[in-house]
Amino acid sequence: MKAEKQKIPKDGSTEERIKEAAKRLFTQKGFAAVKTRDIAEESGINLALLNYYFRSKQRLFDIIMMENMQQFIQGTIMKISESNIGIAEKIETVVIAYIDMITANPYLPIFVMNQMQNVPSKLVEKMEPVMKPIRANFIKQLEEAMEKGEIAKIHPFHFMANLVGLTIFPFIGKPLLQRVSGVTNEEFATLMQERKKLVPKWINMILNPG
Amino acid sequence: MKAEKQKIPKDGSTEERIKEAAKRLFTQKGFAAVKTRDIAEESGINLALLNYYFRSKQRLFDIIMMENMQQFIQGTIMKISESNIGIAEKIETVVIAYIDMITANPYLPIFVMNQMQNVPSKLVEKMEPVMKPIRANFIKQLEEAMEKGEIAKIHPFHFMANLVGLTIFPFIGKPLLQRVSGVTNEEFATLMQERKKLVPKWINMILNPG
DNA sequence: ATTATTTTTAATCAAATGATTAAAAAATTT
DNA sequence: AAATTTTTTAATCATTTGATTAAAAATAAT
Numbered sequence: 035m036k037a038e039k040q041k042i043p044k045d046g047s048t049e050e051r052i053k054e055a056a057k058r059l060f061t062q063k064g065f066a067a068v069k070t071r072d073i074a075e076e077s078g079i080n081l082a083l084l085n086y087y088f089r090s091k092q093r094l095f096d097i098i099m100m101e102n103m104q105q106f107i108q109g110t111i112m113k114i115s116e117s118n119i120g121i122a123e124k125i126e127t128v129v130i131a132y133i134d135m136i137t138a139n140p141y142l143p144i145f146v147m148n149q150m151q152n153v154p155s156k157l158v159e160k161m162e163p164v165m166k167p168i169r170a171n172f173i174k175q176l177e178e179a180m181e182k183g184e185i186a187k188i189h190p191f192h193f194m195a196n197l198v199g200l201t202i203f204p205f206i207g208k209p210l211l212q213r214v215s216g217v218t219n220e221e222f223a224t225l226m227q228e229r230k231k232l233v234p235k236w237i238n239m240i241l242n243p244g
Numbered sequence: 245m246k247a248e249k250q251k252i253p254k255d256g257s258t259e260e261r262i263k264e265a266a267k268r269l270f271t272q273k274g275f276a277a278v279k280t281r282d283i284a285e286e287s288g289i290n291l292a293l294l295n296y297y298f299r300s301k302q303r304l305f306d307i308i309m310m311e312n313m314q315q316f317i318q319g320t321i322m323k324i325s326e327s328n329i330g331i332a333e334k335i336e337t338v339v340i341a342y343i344d345m346i347t348a349n350p351y352l353p354i355f356v357m358n359q360m361q362n363v364p365s366k367l368v369e370k371m372e373p374v375m376k377p378i379r380a381n382f383i384k385q386l387e388e389a390m391e392k393g394e395i396a397k398i399h400p401f402h403f404m405a406n407l408v409g410l411t412i413f414p415f416i417g418k419p420l421l422q423r424v425s426g427v428t429n430e431e432f433a434t435l436m437q438e439r440k441k442l443v444p445k446w447i448n449m450i451l452n453p454g
Numbered sequence: 455a456t457t458a459t460t461t462t463t464a465a466t467c468a469a470a471t472g473a474t475t476a477a478a479a480a481a482t483t484t
Numbered sequence: 485a486a487a488t489t490t491t492t493t494a495a496t497c498a499t500t501t502g503a504t505t506a507a508a509a510a511t512a513a514t
Contacts, residue, residue, distance in 0.1 A: 067274070079462085080462060082464085084502095084503095090502075147417060150420050151351075151419060152272075192442065195421055204401075213375050215400045
């Protein structure tokens with residue numbers, strides 16, 4: 035009688051439409067600023083369906099958050115400790131991947147930064163098994179490259195802060211930077227494409243001074 | 245009869261204590277996530293006093309937001325277009341000022357970035373008179389330095405994104421970067437002090453390649 | 455076709471939340 | 485000291501908000 039049924043949300047299904055609306059809203063505004071009625075309206079469904087499919091606002095948010103975290107980490111951090119090509123070539127690949135991914139999901143970085151700030155220890159626990167091997171591989175490869183003399187000595191934190199900062203900060207700071215430098219949305223898009231080549235060049239200057 | 249009285253909030257006054265609590269909470273969690281009762285509890289006052297002194301949660305938030313914006317802009321962007329010393333020396337001064345200011349107010353950058361994202365046009369209007377001269381001065385000085393051959397050609401947006409990104413992103417991305425690089429809070433503080441010298445050096449490498 | 459199951463809806467609940475009020479307490483003025 | 489004004493408190497209001505329920509509609513199974 036209890037059929038252990040597997041819900042496979044078909045494309046365009048109600049469940050999927052709720053999730054998509056929730057992702058748009060939560061990612062842009064965060065948990066507290068989004069009302070369940072906003073999600074219902076945005077997805078064109080009856081309010082009760084949110085609870086029918088996802089039990090509660092919190093559970094729905096948790097799903098979106100995990101997906102966003104995974105997407106961000108897989109799209110950025112993970113790539114840097116993944117394959118075993120040389121650092122310099124890897125940076126080129128990674129920066130391009132970052133910029134493309136974030137261009138398609140501009141609110142992702144600041145959402146992730148906000149979530150990490152208010153770290154619920156539950157999230158930390160879930161992330162640790164993912165982060166640990168990333169950390170190990172990344173530091174190992176960096177240290178090897180430094181020992182081989184391929185790059186100058188640099189603390190892994192500085193390296194990561196520079197790489198991630200130069201690549202994703204422009205998206206986080208977009209409204210501010212546009213206002214300071216007087217750049218339109220179109221110009222911004224062009225500048226981000228430019229940075230695919232510029233950031234690796236700059237990172238290399240930092241890693242190979244003189 | 246109507247005495248046109250000027251409220252001068254003395255130090256430690258109720259009004260001031262509410263504002264301080266509100267600033268801590270709003271800056272860290274944003275408008276929607278903070279309840280008026282949280283502010284009352286945090287400042288140890290009766291809930292009604294918040295409305296007595298500030299009329300509404302929104303008005304109190306607006307005050308905090310303007311103060312935060314002003315503090316951030318004055319502590320960062322404004323400095324870069326202020327005096328007329330050479331670019332290189334100015335960068336050194338500015339980076340030190342940034343890092344000290346943000347170390348003392350670690351939640352300020354992400355608060356500002358969040359506010360800029362959800363730009364209420366009212367905020368834009370209020371900021372424009374402040375930003376316009378900053379933009380003009382900043383671009384003028386950059387272009388002059390490029391013409392004099394002091395620095396390589398670079399789009400003002402890239403320059404600003406690099407300078408601000410390398411300086412303040414480590415604070416925004418702190419929880420993530422710590423988790424990736426395995427750095428403690430104490431080490432983080434030390435690394436930020438290191439960056440006072442490193443960031444200007446890196447910026448100079450970018451501006452003067454070869 | 456009939457029955458059972460799943461999905462959707464409208465109405466409603468209970469708690470949370472921003473705000474107000476009237477009275478008390480404290481401070482200031484006269 | 486009495487009167488006036490300012491500040492604080494407890495109680496309460498009205499709305500918002502997350503969630504539930506019971507019934508209707510749609511879909512699938514028999």
